[in-house]
Each structure stands twice: as C-alpha cells, then as structure tokens.
Amino acid sequence: MTDESASDGGKALSAGLTERFGTGKLLLGFVVAGILIYLLVMVAGWRRVLDALEGADYTWVWVACASTVIGLAAWGKAWQIVLAVLDIEVRFKRLVVTYFAATFANYVTPLGQAGGEPFIAYILSRDTEASYEDSLASVVTADLLNLLPFFNFAALGLSYLLLRASLPDGAKRLAQGLVVLAFGVPAIAYAGWRYRQGVEDIVLTLIGPLANRTSRITLDGVRARIDRFYNSLERIADEPRELLFALVFSYTGWVFFALPLYFAGRSLGLPLELVLVLFIVPASTLAGLTPTPGGLAGVEAALVVLIVALVPTIAPGSAVAAALIYRFASYWFVLGVSGLAALFVIMRS
Structure with a gap:
C-alpha cells in the first residue's frame, strides 16, 4: 500500500460524500423520514411505546449493536477473500475500515444500498492497490454471495410460517416480493454473464453521446474496462473453494445481522422466535428501497406490520418499540x- 493510494482513498471518499451531501436531498430525506416515524409512533400510541422502551433491558440492546457490527465485519471478511482470488492482498484491519466508511456513505443517502456498489468499488480502488474493475468485480461477487443466505433464511422462516399457519395478506405480498427477487436477481446476473456482448453493446450505446461531447471518455476505454471487469469475474469463478469459504462468512454476516431483532424482542420480553426473525428481517429489507436515507420509516413500518401480523399477542406499541430498538x-x-471510519479514511489521506 503506497502513501499515494491511501491519499487517493481519502480524497475519493471526501469527494463522494461531498457530492452526496451537497444536493440538499439528504436533509430532506431525514426530515421526511422523521415525520413518518413520528406518525408511526402516534398511531401506535406515544404512551404505549414509551412505556415499552422504559421497561426494556438495555443490556440486550448493546448486544444487538455488537451483533450488527460483527455481521458487517463478516461481510467485510468475505470481501477480503474474494479480493485475494484476484491477487489483491489487503489487511483485514484496513479493509474493514474502508468497508465501514463506504457503508456510511450508502446509509445516509436515499436508495444508497440499491446502487452503492460502484461507489464502494471506487473507494476501494483508491484506498488499495486494486484496479477499479477488480474492485467492482469483487463487490458484485460479494453482494451475490450475500444474496444466497438472504433468500435461504427468508425461505426457512417462510416455511416455518406456512407450516404453522396461513400468512396474513400483508406478509403474503412481502413473501411474494422475496420469491420474485429469489428468482429474478440470479436470472439477471446469469443473463448479464451469459450475454456479456449484449451488455457491452448496451453500455457503449448509452455512453456514445457522452463520449462525443468530451475527450475524457472514449468508447475504446469503456470497452476495455468492461472486458477487464468480466475477466476479473472469470478469475473469481475459477476458484470455487475460495468462494465457498467466502460464503461461510456471508452466512455468518446474515445471522448476526438478523439477530438484533431477536435481541430487541428479548430486551422487551416479547415472544419473537429466532426462526420468525429470519423471515421478518429479509422481508423488511425490501422496504429499505424507500427513497429515504437507509430506508428510514419504510423499514420500521414494515417491521411493525410483520410483527403484529405474525405474532398477534404483541401489541402495536410493543412492536413499534422493538422496531425502534432494532x-x-x-x-x-x-x-x-461507520461515520468514524469515514472520518478516519479521510484523515489518513
């Protein structure tokens, strides 16, 4: 790792954050989310929600916080393994800081998680010796690996619910969304891999008008980047044992990312079974696509609806309290x- 690459990493992150913060949409997103969460609490009853929170065992809350950090670190480890396949050796201690820093940028922007891969890859390429194409290939591969446990855990929880009782209408719609994603995302990924020439033609067609207006972008340069990206994916695909090893950390990450809802239930004394949590967390993640920072308000509302619908003995006020703790x-x-990590990456430049 050279001093110059570290400096570029900090500058890239700083520039990316400035670009994302400078539009004014960030503040508007938090304001809108705050209003929606306020309305959610109002509907459930302020007094009921506050009573539930006041009676919580906050030891479990901090356990939940630690669980989330461990989950994210596990995903960072899976990412490190994928990078190693590309002969990019990055110390885990350094990589996890970069991962958290990029996570911060995605968490504070609307729909950041829906399109943050190019930004994360850019930060990684500037903060390490990896090329942008290798970085993007590693990020895409790690994301695809994380989807497998996402759907597996959701299917496990859904199977449990179907065996126990019929799903409420709201939960059915979320379950249908998970089924669509379970088949749709792998199908899109396969199509992108199988018909790479078509993908390249589409990208070049879209870039063409821009390339005609500036000398900073050329069609030959874009074509070369696409080819290097697919070559990186091929190198990763040729190491199934390493991918399996990375998949272990992907599963570990999802377990620790889902556990905080279970711990939230424990802190409030709610009967939230672990297998039920494995369905609720992935299902509520779909609501994270709402156009607010980190899916704020959307995820909370989905959690409340699912908890109340699937566990009728839990009152709405307690469900809101569990959602807020989670x-x-x-x-x-x-x-x-992750904000501290972002600050560290910028300062070490």
Whole structure:
C-alpha cells in the first residue's frame, strides 16, 4: 500500500460524500423520514411505546449493536477473500475500515444500498492497490454471495410460517416480493454473464453521446474496462473453494445481522422466535428501497406490520418499540461507527 493510494482513498471518499451531501436531498430525506416515524409512533400510541422502551433491558440492546457490527465485519471478511482470488492482498484491519466508511456513505443517502456498489468499488480502488474493475468485480461477487443466505433464511422462516399457519395478506405480498427477487436477481446476473456482448453493446450505446461531447471518455476505454471487469469475474469463478469459504462468512454476516431483532424482542420480553426473525428481517429489507436515507420509516413500518401480523399477542406499541430498538442497533449505531471510519479514511489521506 503506497502513501499515494491511501491519499487517493481519502480524497475519493471526501469527494463522494461531498457530492452526496451537497444536493440538499439528504436533509430532506431525514426530515421526511422523521415525520413518518413520528406518525408511526402516534398511531401506535406515544404512551404505549414509551412505556415499552422504559421497561426494556438495555443490556440486550448493546448486544444487538455488537451483533450488527460483527455481521458487517463478516461481510467485510468475505470481501477480503474474494479480493485475494484476484491477487489483491489487503489487511483485514484496513479493509474493514474502508468497508465501514463506504457503508456510511450508502446509509445516509436515499436508495444508497440499491446502487452503492460502484461507489464502494471506487473507494476501494483508491484506498488499495486494486484496479477499479477488480474492485467492482469483487463487490458484485460479494453482494451475490450475500444474496444466497438472504433468500435461504427468508425461505426457512417462510416455511416455518406456512407450516404453522396461513400468512396474513400483508406478509403474503412481502413473501411474494422475496420469491420474485429469489428468482429474478440470479436470472439477471446469469443473463448479464451469459450475454456479456449484449451488455457491452448496451453500455457503449448509452455512453456514445457522452463520449462525443468530451475527450475524457472514449468508447475504446469503456470497452476495455468492461472486458477487464468480466475477466476479473472469470478469475473469481475459477476458484470455487475460495468462494465457498467466502460464503461461510456471508452466512455468518446474515445471522448476526438478523439477530438484533431477536435481541430487541428479548430486551422487551416479547415472544419473537429466532426462526420468525429470519423471515421478518429479509422481508423488511425490501422496504429499505424507500427513497429515504437507509430506508428510514419504510423499514420500521414494515417491521411493525410483520410483527403484529405474525405474532398477534404483541401489541402495536410493543412492536413499534422493538422496531425502534432494532433500527437503533442496525442503522443508527452503525451510522455512528461507520461515520468514524469515514472520518478516519479521510484523515489518513
């Protein structure tokens, strides 16, 4: 790792954060999310929610926070293994800081998680000796590996629910969304791999008008980048044992990312079974596609609806309290930790 690459990493992150913060949409997103969460609590009853939170065992809350950090670190480890296949050796201690820093940028922007891969790859390429194409290939591969446990855990929880009782209408729609994603995402990924020439033609067609207006972008340069990206994917695919090893950490990450909801239930004394949590967390993640920072308000609302629908003995006020505790551990706490990581990456430049 050279001093110059470290400097580029900090500058890349700083520039990326400035670009994302400078639009004014960030502040608007938090304001809108705050209003929606306020309305959610109002509907459930302020007094009921506060009573539930006041009676919580906050030891479990901090356990939930630690679980989330461990989950993210496990995903960072899976990423390191994929990078090693590309002969890119990055110390885990350094890589996990970069991973958290990029996570911060995605967590504070609307729909950041839906399109953050290019930004994460850019930060990685500037903060390490990896090329952008290798970085993007590693990020895409790690994301695809993380999808397998996502769907597996959701299917396990869904199977449990179907065996126990019929799903409520709201939960059915989320379950259908998971089924569509379970088949749709792998199909899109396979099509992108199988018909790579078609993908290249589409990208070049879209880039063409821009390339005609500036000398900074050329069609030959874009074509070469696409070819290097697919070559990187081929190198990764040729190492199934390493991918299996990375998959172990992907599963580990999802377990620790889902556990905070279970711990939130424990802190409030709610009967939230672990197998039920394995369905609720992936299902609520779909609501994270709402156009607010980190899916704020959308995820909370989905959690409340699912908890009340699937566990009728849990009152709405308690469900809201559980959702708030879970989001504190999986979003707000991570936002603080990853913010410090982002600051560190910028300062070490």
